[in-house]
Amino acid sequence: xxxxxxxxxxxxxxxxxxxxxxxxxxxxxxxxxxxxxxxxxxxxxxxxxxxxxxxxxxxxxxxxxxxxxxxxxxxxxxxxxxxxxxxxxxxxxxxxxxxxxxxxxxxxxxxxxxxxxxxxxxxxxxxxxxxxxxxxxxxxxxxxxxxxxxxx
Numbered sequence: 001x002x003x004x005x006x007x008x009x010x011x012x013x014x015x016x017x018x019x020x021x022x023x024x025x026x027x028x029x030x031x032x033x034x035x036x037x038x039x040x041x042x043x044x045x046x047x048x049x050x051x052x053x054x055x056x057x058x059x060x061x062x063x064x065x066x067x068x069x070x071x072x073x074x075x076x077x078x079x080x081x082x083x084x085x086x087x088x089x090x091x092x093x094x095x096x097x098x099x100x101x102x103x104x105x106x107x108x109x110x111x112x113x114x115x116x117x118x119x120x121x122x123x124x125x126x127x128x129x130x131x132x133x134x135x136x137x138x139x140x141x142x143x144x145x146x147x148x149x150x151x152x
Contacts, residue, residue, distance in 0.1 A: 040142075045081045048137055048144045053089035055146055066148075067130035069093045070116045071100060072137060074107045093133070126151045 017030050025031060056063065063086075073079060079095075086092045099120050108115065113136050120126065134147040 041077075044137060044142060045078060045085050047142055048135070049082065049085040049089050049091070051144055052086075052135065052146055053091045056091055059148075061131075061133075061148060063091045063093050065131055066093055066097065066133045068097055068099045068120060068125075068132045070113060070120065070132060070134040071098060072112045072116070072135060073100065073102060076102065128152065 017025065020028070020030065055061075071082060073082065083092070083095060099116060101116055101119050102112075105112070105115055113134055117132075117134070120132070126132075128151055130151040132149045132151065134145075134149070136145040136147065137143070138145075
C-alpha cells in the first residue's frame with residue numbers, strides 16, 4: 001500500500017488537473033462553477049484583511065494617509081465584516097472615506113473597480129496628492145489585489 005505524505009508547504013508544487021483522477025477532480029471541486037458561500041463568508045474578509053495589513057506595514061503606508069478606499073465588495077453583506085476586520089487589524093479607514101457604487105451600479109464582477117475609479121475621478125472630489133487604495137478580491141480562489149494610487 002502506497003501512502004502519500006503531505007509535503008511541507010514550501011515544497012508543494014502546482015500539479016495539473018491531468019495528473020489527478022476523476023474522483024480527485026470531484027473531491028477538490030477542480031471544475032466547479034460555483035462558490036462555496038459559507039467558505040467564502042468564513043475566510044475571504046479575514047484573509048484579505050490580514051494580507052492588506054501586512055502589505056501596508058511592509059510598504060510603510062499609514063491608513064490615515066488614504067483619502068479614499070475603493071473596496072470591491074460583491075454585496076453589502078461584506079461591508080460591516082470588512083470594516084470590523086480592518087479595525088481589528090489596526091488599519092481601519094472610516095467608512096466616510098469609502099467610495100463604492102454598489103448600490104447604483106451593482107456587482108458587475110471584474111469591471112466593478114474600473115467603474116468605481118471612473119466615477120470617483122469625475123466626482124470632483126479628488127485633489128492632487130490624494131492617495132486612493134483599491135481592494136480587488138477574486139473570491140473564486142481567495143486572492144486579493146491591492147492598488148495604491150496617487151492623484152497627479
